[in-house]
Structure formats: structure tokens, C-alpha cells
Amino acid sequence: MPFIEENDLLDLHKDIEKSQIINERLLDQIKFKNKDLRKLKIQRNISAGIAAAIFLAVFGLWSYFSGITTSRARNNQENLLVSIDSLDAIKTRIGNLKEQNEELSLVKEFYLAKQFLEKEKVYSVQVKSFVENNVTLASEALTNTMFVKTNPFYAYSLGTFETLEEAQKFRRQLVNLGFEDAFVASYQDGQRLKIESPN
Numbered sequence: 192m193p194f195i196e197e198n199d200l201l202d203l204h205k206d207i208e209k210s211q212i213i214n215e216r217l218l219d220q221i222k223f224k225n226k227d228l229r230k231l232k233i234q235r236n237i238s239a240g241i242a243a244a245i246f247l248a249v250f251g252l253w254s255y256f257s258g259i260t261t262s263r264a265r266n267n268q269e270n271l272l273v274s275i276d277s278l279d280a281i282k283t284r285i286g287n288l289k290e291q292n293e294e295l296s297l298v299k300e301f302y303l304a305k306q307f308l309e310k311e312k313v314y315s316v317q318v319k320s321f322v323e324n325n326v327t328l329a330s331e332a333l334t335n336t337m338f339v340k341t342n343p344f345y346a347y348s349l350g351t352f353e354t355l356e357e358a359q360k361f362r363r364q365l366v367n368l369g370f371e372d373a374f375v376a377s378y379q380d381g382q383r384l385k386i387e388s389p390n
Contacts, residue, residue: 312379314358314387315348318370341383348376355387362389 195203315337322344337348349365352358358375365373375387 311353312377312384314352314355314375314377315350316358316362316365316373317346317348317376318365318373319347320344321347337378339378339381339383346376346383348378358387359389 320341337346337351339346339348350358350361352361355375355377362373362375374389377384377387
């Protein structure tokens with residue numbers, strides 16, 4: 192078996208360490224070069240994208256302006272052909288739009304009033320409660336109805352009253368009509384506050 196002297200072994204270890212350091216430096220240089228190559232590739236792709244966008248913009252502007260001149264000539268011809276009948280049709284359409292605008296104003300006022308009522312304490316007469324929220328007879332768009340989640344049920348109430356006395360009077364009328372389980376409850380911000388006395 193060959194014998195290695197201690198000095199030779201130390202020299203060999205030093206050479207190995209130097210080789211490792213050189214390898215690490217080379218790996219660092221490779222990583223650095225790879226980063227540079229990625230940056231160049233990204234810059235090249237961005238430049239190509241910008242060039243394509245500029246080309247498309249120039250082509251789009253050219254198409255747009257050539258289309259404008261053609262459409263202007265067409266519009267001038269069509270404007271000459273506008274008749275008195277079309278002006279009457281436009282006046283009729285404007286009248287219809289004014290009527291629709293008035294109707295929408297009424298709807299807006301209704302919803303504003305409903306939002307105001309939700310902020311105030313009101314009284315309503317609960318006539319039914321359901322386990323699921325799939326009742327087709329209840330609609331928030333109906334006036335004087337409330338459909339409120341009262342865990343674990345959904346409560347259906349009729350009427351929105353400012354005073355407890357008005358609600359109790361309405362409850363008595365509903366009881367006379369056959370809604371024997373009806374009761375008065377107070378609400379605020381869409382939540383039930385409490386069940387009121389039945390008097």
C-alpha cells in the first residue's frame with residue numbers, strides 16, 4: 192500500500208479547497224450570466240411587443256381616419272334624406288322618454304321613502320313565518336310589507352306604522368279576517384326589535 196506524507200496530504204486538501212472555491216466562483220458567474228440573459232430576453236420581448244403595439248396603433252388610426260372620410264360622405268347623403276316624418280318620430284320618442292322619466296322619479300321617491308322608514312322605528316303586524324326564504328308571495332317591492340330574517344325563521348309582516356296604536360288596530364282587523372296568530376312587532380334598520388303587546 193502506498194504511503195502519503197502529511198505535507199502531500201495537506202497540499203492535496205488545499206488544492207481541493209482551491210478547486211471548490213473556483214467552482215463556486217464559476218457557478219456564481221454562470222448564475223449572473225443567466226440573469227443577464229433573462230433580462231435581455233425580457234427586454235427583447237418588451238421591445239417586440241411595443242413595436243407590434245405601435246404598428247397596430249398606426250394601422251388602427253389609418254383605418255379609423257379612412258373610415259371617417261367614407262362615413263362623412265355617407266352621413267352627408269343621409270342627412271339630406273331626413274324627412275319631416277322622422278322629425279315627428281323623434282318628437283314622439285322624446286315625449287315617451289319624458290313620461291318614462293316621470294315614472295322613474297316616482298319609483299325613486301318610493302325607494303327613498305322606504306330607506307327613510309328603515310332608519311326609523313316602525314311597527315308592523317307579523318302574519319306568518321317560514322323556515323326557508325323561498326316565499327313567492329313576499330316581495331320587498333310591495334309597499335307596506337316586510338320580509339325579515341329572525342333566526343331561524345323568515346318573518347312576513349304587513350303594514351308599516353309610525354305608532355303602536357295604529358299597528359294594534361290593524362292587527363285586530365287581521366284577526367277578524369282570520370289571521371288569529373298575527374302579532375305586532377317593532378323594527379328598525381331592517382331588524383326586529385321586540386314583539387309588542389297585542390292590545
